[in-house]
Amino acid sequence: MWYECIPSMAIITVALSMGNVAAYTVNKLYQGNAYNRIADEGWDRFLTRRDRALTGDEYKVNGLEVIADDPKQQQ
Template sequence: MWYEILPSAAVIYAGLFLPVVSTWAIHKLFQNGNPYRRDRNVPFNMNLILRDEEVINGNTYVLQGLEAIPDE
């Protein structure tokens, strides 16, 4: 019957859901209560974010490699 698929579907959904939840929980525990990886309120992280924005010309969503770093 159709309901025999439910246990295997539950295992698959758990396998897809658990990494997302565990990552969120680990970051919440070890990042001073912030469930996300980067926090602009912490001065050290803010310096890293500003450095990254300067290196990649202000757009953090466009991936660039070593060619984006200017030669001095």
């Protein structure tokens, strides 16, 4: 019957999700943050440096309120 495929489907689902769980756990333990930010390209490095300069932490979610209206005040 159709329900005989449920154990196989569960095993495959768990096996495929273990990589994501492991990456989340390792990043949380070693970096203190569960989400690893990849800066392989120049634009990504630029955004990482920008976020670190604006808030002190590249992982902190920020909006337009952290950017000064006057560019001279941002330094």
